[in-house]
Each structure stands twice: as structure tokens, then as C-alpha cells.
Amino acid sequence: MENNFNEQDSLKLINEMITQARNNFRKGAGNSFILWGYVIAILAISDFILLQVLEPAYYANYVWLITIPVFIGNYWNESRKAKEALVITHLDRVVGFIWLGFFISNLLFICSIFFIAINWNTYIPYLFITPIIMIMVGLALFVTAKVYRFKPYFYGACIFWLGAVLCVLQYSFIKNIDFEFIILSVSMILGFVIPGHILNRKAESNV
Amino acid sequence: MFKELDPLLHSQLRLAIVSLLLSVEEADFVFIREKTGATAGNLSVQIEKLSEAKYIEVRKFIDGKRPRTVCKITKNGIAAFNSYVQALQDYISKK
Numbered sequence: 378m379e380n381n382f383n384e385q386d387s388l389k390l391i392n393e394m395i396t397q398a399r400n401n402f403r404k405g406a407g408n409s410f411i412l413w414g415y416v417i418a419i420l421a422i423s424d425f426i427l428l429q430v431l432e433p434a435y436y437a438n439y440v441w442l443i444t445i446p447v448f449i450g451n452y453w454n455e456s457r458k459a460k461e462a463l464v465i466t467h468l469d470r471v472v473g474f475i476w477l478g479f480f481i482s483n484l485l486f487i488c489s490i491f492f493i494a495i496n497w498n499t500y501i502p503y504l505f506i507t508p509i510i511m512i513m514v515g516l517a518l519f520v521t522a523k524v525y526r527f528k529p530y531f532y533g534a535c536i537f538w539l540g541a542v543l544c545v546l547q548y549s550f551i552k553n554i555d556f557e558f559i560i561l562s563v564s565m566i567l568g569f570v571i572p573g574h575i576l577n578r579k580a581e582s583n584v
Numbered sequence: 585m586f587k588e589l590d591p592l593l594h595s596q597l598r599l600a601i602v603s604l605l606l607s608v609e610e611a612d613f614v615f616i617r618e619k620t621g622a623t624a625g626n627l628s629v630q631i632e633k634l635s636e637a638k639y640i641e642v643r644k645f646i647d648g649k650r651p652r653t654v655c656k657i658t659k660n661g662i663a664a665f666n667s668y669v670q671a672l673q674d675y676i677s678k679k
Binding site: 382384385386387388390391394395397398460461462463464465466467469470 | 589594596599600603604606607608609610611612614615619620647668669672675676
């Protein structure tokens with residue numbers, strides 16, 4: 378590179394470098410979304426099936442405990458990958474915080490639901506778990522889409538918001554709460570797995 | 585009177601390195617080389633100069649069996665870059 382260049386060249390170069398960095402996605406950036414998409418979709422379908430065959434049916438909900446080892450394994454794997462990454466962008470860090478915030482909010486929300494349901498001896502609060510979590514996923518996906526400027530996550534957010542509405546509607550119209558797991562499963566595939574694969578393909582062509 | 589352009593930044597490769605690092609948290613040597621298109625030798629020299637001026641922080645370590653060089657912009661670097669852009673804007677607007 379030459380040492381002598383004018384002020385217009387300087388501005389052009391600054392702009393070019395900032396754009397290069399901004400449009401850069403880490404290789405495998407969509408992996409966590411793909412993993413969680415498949416895990417939750419499979420668990421939701423399993424829960425739906427087990428609810429029909431198990432007695433008492435609520436034993437089926439123990440399948441969700443599988444998310445704990447998956448969370449730990451994924452966290453360990455992502456931390457290892459972050460150390461090996463060729464670049465960590467500001468956006469990666471912001472998106473990491475968004476999902477950490479989502480996880481903490483979820484944890485507090487589920488604890489509150491159990492606290493109220495057990496203390497008041499009612500199942501009603503449990504009805505809110507799936508739609509509210511789907512609304513929160515929609516929010517986190519929406520912000521992620523805006524930060525990354527990545528449209529498929531925006532469509533994913535819309536799918537989760539629509540899914541949450543469908544969950545509430547089916548409580549009223551079908552009178553069978555189990556279908557919420559089918560809605561959740563389809564939303565995970567459409568809102569997490571497919572955009573995750575699209576993001577990975579985009580990242581592959583970046584680095 | 586025009587502000588003098590910082591000679592350390594008014595070099596194509598050093599400005600490219602600082603602009604790139606300004607946009608990320610930290611970046612590996614390989615990433616900077618790919619994005620700037622510079623040769624490894626030239627890039628090493630320029631990174632060393634920026635590091636001596638405390639515009640960037642350089643961490644060298646062994647990751648498994650692979651030696652790694654990771655660079656991060658410092659507060660001094662950000663301030664120098666801002667002054668450089670300000671000087672550049674003054675220069676262009678008064679031209």
C-alpha cells in the first residue's frame with residue numbers, strides 16, 4: 378500500500394474498512410440458533426406425544442429438563458469458539474448480551490409462574506408459559522435482526538409473535554392446550570433453524 | 585489554519601488497520617491481513633508502529649499449537665482516529 382494518498386482516499390478507505398467489518402459474520406454464527414431450534418422442536422413434539430400417552434400426563438413436562446445440559450454444553454462450546462474466532466465484532470457482543478438477558482428473563486418468568494401456580498394451587502399460570510416465552514423470543518429475535526441487519530431473523534420474530542397469538546387463540550377455540558407444543562415446534566424450525574442455516578451460508582462467504 | 589494530519593495515521597495501511605479495529609472488539613492478525621490485502625511482513629511492521637504509539641494493543645499467545653496475534657484498538661487510538669477524521673473534515677470543508 379502506498380504512503381501518499383489524499384484526503385478523499387482516506388475517507389474512502391475508512392468507509393470501506395468499516396463496511397467490511399460491519400458486514401462480517403463469524404463463521405458458524407447461526408449454529409446456536411440451529412441447535413436450539415432442533416432441540417426445542419424435538420422436545421416440544423416429544424412433550425405433545427407424551428402428554429397423550431403418560432399417566433399422569435404432567436410427567437411429560439420433565440422432558441424440558443434436557444434443556445439444562447444442552448445450555449451448559451452450548452455455552453461451553455460457544456466460549457471455546459469465541460476464543461478461536463478471527464474477529465469479535467461489537468455486534469457479536471451486543472447479540473450475546475441480548476440472549477443472556479433473554480435467558481435471565483425467562484428463568485425469572487418461569488420461577489414466578491411456578492411460585493404463583495403452586496402457592497395458589499392453580500394450573501392457570503402454566504397456560505402463559507409458552508405464549509409469553511414465544512413473545513420474548515420474538516423480541517430477542519427482532520432486536521438481533523435489527524442489530525445484524527439480517528432480515529430472516531425479523532421474519533423469525535414475526536413467526537414467534539404469530540405463534541404466541543395462535544397459542545392463546547387455541548386455548549379459546551380448540552380447548553386443548555397441548556397443540557401449543559405443535560405451534561412451538563413449527564415456530565422453532567421456521568424462526569430458528571432456517572434463518573440459522575441462511576446466516577451460516579452468509580458467514581461462509583464473508584470470512 | 586489546518587490541523588496537521590497525524591502522520592502515523594496518514595498512511596494507507598495503518599489507517600486501514602485502525603479503521604478496521606475501530607469497528608470490531610478485537611481482531612486476529614489473519615483477519616486484518618485478509619481485509620486489508622497487505623503482506624504479512626508489511627502488516628507486522630505497521631502493527632508494531634501502531635502498538636509503539638499505544639494506538640492499539642497487541643496480544644501474542646499460543647492457542648493449542650498455533651501462535652496467535654490479536655489486536656484491539658485503545659482509547660488513545662480512538663482519540664487519535666477522531667482527531668484525524670476531524671482534521672480531514674476541516675481540510676475538505678475549507679478546500
